[in-house]
Amino acid sequence: MRLHPATTERAVVTLLWAMAGITICALAFIIIFILAHGLPHISREFLADSPRSMGREGGIFPMIVGSALVAGLAVLIAAPIGVATAIYLTEYTREGRLTAVIRFGADCLAGIPSIIFGLFGFVFFAIVLGMGLSVISGALTLTLMVLPTIIRTSEEAIRAVPQAYREVSYGVGSTRWQMVTRVVLRSALPGIGTGIILSLGRSISETAAVMLTAGSALRMPQSLLDSSRTLALHFYILSREGISMTNAYATASVLIIAILALNLFAYWLMSRFVARVR
Amino acid sequence: MELKMETRQLNLFYGGFQALRDVNLQIKPREITAIIGPSGCGKSTLLRCLNRMNELIRNVRTTGQILLDGRDIHDQAMELTSLRRRVGMVFQRPNPFPLSVFDNVAYGPRVHGTTDGAKLQAIVENALRATDLWNELKDRRNSPALALSPEQQQRLCISRLVAVEPEVLLMDEPCSALDPIATARVEELMRELAHSYAIVIVTHNMQQAARVSSETVFMLLGDLVEAGRTARIFENPRDKRTEEYISGRYG
Numbered sequence: 001m002r003l004h005p006a007t008t009e010r011a012v013v014t015l016l017w018a019m020a021g022i023t024i025c026a027l028a029f030i031i032i033f034i035l036a037h038g039l040p041h042i043s044r045e046f047l048a049d050s051p052r053s054m055g056r057e058g059g060i061f062p063m064i065v066g067s068a069l070v071a072g073l074a075v076l077i078a079a080p081i082g083v084a085t086a087i088y089l090t091e092y093t094r095e096g097r098l099t100a101v102i103r104f105g106a107d108c109l110a111g112i113p114s115i116i117f118g119l120f121g122f123v124f125f126a127i128v129l130g131m132g133l134s135v136i137s138g139a140l141t142l143t144l145m146v147l148p149t150i151i152r153t154s155e156e157a158i159r160a161v162p163q164a165y166r167e168v169s170y171g172v173g174s175t176r177w178q179m180v181t182r183v184v185l186r187s188a189l190p191g192i193g194t195g196i197i198l199s200l201g202r203s204i205s206e207t208a209a210v211m212l213t214a215g216s217a218l219r220m221p222q223s224l225l226d227s228s229r230t231l232a233l234h235f236y237i238l239s240r241e242g243i244s245m246t247n248a249y250a251t252a253s254v255l256i257i258a259i260l261a262l263n264l265f266a267y268w269l270m271s272r273f274v275a276r277v278r
Numbered sequence: 279m280e281l282k283m284e285t286r287q288l289n290l291f292y293g294g295f296q297a298l299r300d301v302n303l304q305i306k307p308r309e310i311t312a313i314i315g316p317s318g319c320g321k322s323t324l325l326r327c328l329n330r331m332n333e334l335i336r337n338v339r340t341t342g343q344i345l346l347d348g349r350d351i352h353d354q355a356m357e358l359t360s361l362r363r364r365v366g367m368v369f370q371r372p373n374p375f376p377l378s379v380f381d382n383v384a385y386g387p388r389v390h391g392t393t394d395g396a397k398l399q400a401i402v403e404n405a406l407r408a409t410d411l412w413n414e415l416k417d418r419r420n421s422p423a424l425a426l427s428p429e430q431q432q433r434l435c436i437s438r439l440v441a442v443e444p445e446v447l448l449m450d451e452p453c454s455a456l457d458p459i460a461t462a463r464v465e466e467l468m469r470e471l472a473h474s475y476a477i478v479i480v481t482h483n484m485q486q487a488a489r490v491s492s493e494t495v496f497m498l499l500g501d502l503v504e505a506g507r508t509a510r511i512f513e514n515p516r517d518k519r520t521e522e523y524i525s526g527r528y529g
Contacts, residue, residue: 094336162373164369164371164373165373165375166334167331167334167367167369168369168373168375168435168438169385169389170331170334170362171329171331171362171366171367171369171439172362172363172366172385172386172389172438172439172441172442173359173360173361173362173363173364173366173386173389173390173442174359174386174389175359175389178389182385182388182389183375186376186377187375187376
């Protein structure tokens with residue numbers, strides 16, 4: 001039997017619409033479910049206090065600080081290294097064996113489960129380098145984990161910059177570095193920024209890798225060499241060990257809202273930047 | 279008369295393919311030299327040799343000499359950045375940076391170390407005046423260059439070059455993306471600029487070569503077939519291939 005093309009078209013539209021609908025519904029369901037369970041328990045005290053009796057009572061302030069420190073530091077270290085690698089791969093070398101190896105390495109890193117990163121970080125940073133379970137061990141482990149994302153997204157963004165801009169820049173006698181900093185990075189910034197924000201989000205929500213490297217101390221970290229529990233890990237422990245489901249949901253809500261706010265802020269920043277140069 | 283630029287026995291290979299054969303090109307100061315010829319004859323390649331822009335492409339090899347004011351441009355003592363500053367290039371499509379009008383024109387001077395605000399203002403004004411953009415754009419210096427018309431964009435690209443005070447302007451089909459009226463205005467601008475610079479224009483358009491240039495060079499399959507005064511080339515070509523091309527036998 002042959003369907004009329006218009007009928008097929010209608011069927012396809014409905015099908016695609018339904019698929020997209022499922023995706024959005026699933027996402028909305030998760031967010032609403034968690035916020036519905038968590039939001040009622042969020043108060044100023046919850047955000048500003050330290051946890052008491054293993055997190056059954058009190059707040060999550062040290063975890064907020066811990067998350068910000070570990071994730072912030074990770075991206076702060078990974079971003080310059082990743083962007084520099086991308087610049088090297090795209091502008092300072094021709095395609096060859098070396099670029100293939102670097103790119104293959106980055107892709108392999110991207111495919112490794114985070115618990116493996118955690119294990120590596122535990123052995124290498126915490127034990128071999130003697131940093132112990134600490135903010136800095138966690139941050140360095142996450143650095144390795146998000147590096148491939150930053151390299152790849154930056155590379156894409158840099159490649160998308162029209163070749164003509166490079167020729168024009170050379171055409172008025174600029175050096176390569178001037179061309180890279182004044183033209184290429186400027187045009188590629190929105191793309192590079194998106195990659196960095198994605199990495200920040202991934203760092204904040206990472207659990208397994210930080211459990212083995214940053215540890216799970218409940219108190220406020222006094223230095224980068226102190227252990228600190230992140231929000232995601234706190235949520236995991238609260239629910240896994242049956243300490244307090246209400247506080248687990250409240251913690252998860254804070255996490256979700258923080259990531260959402262971060263993304264919105266990033267998009268706002270990017271659109272402002274794009275509006276300024278276009 | 280001293281030549282501004284000159285190539286001697288210039289050969290260029292893209293891998294195993296020879297794109298230029300023993301080309302001897304002569305560029306006179308303060309004149310417009312047009313390079314004409316059918317697609318793939320090597321005219322853009324030749325142009326891009328003159329400021330070593332071909333070196334951005336992989337597997338390019340050249341032999342022979344290219345002289346600027348009698349000095350070899352491949353000489354160690356001639357820095358690539360200073361060569362490209364002295365020999366600037368305008369491309370086929372208008373390609374302003376996604377920056378403001380001012381920042382586009384100030385790009386070159388800034389690259390070469392001018393940071394003083396008043397000095398930059400003066401340079402930008404002069405460069406925009408040189409391409410007759412000043413009156414149109416003096417109040418829109420901070421608006422995005424991509425919002426301009428294609429013709430204004432192409433003039434802006436010329437201003438961007440003029441701002442670094444080049445000696446030779448290379449133009450690779452600078453009007454091919456413009457309509458006839460815009461083309462006429464850019465051609466007029468070229469004639470004005472020829473009072474100060476040596477201009478080399480690559481064009482597909484024989485009428486354009488006849489209108490704007492005083493010297494014409496005809497190329498075919500990597501050979502420089504014939505060069506001479508434009509009027510002489512068009513009225514009295516010596517080579518049979520030149521005659522066939524300008525009479526429209528192929529192209």
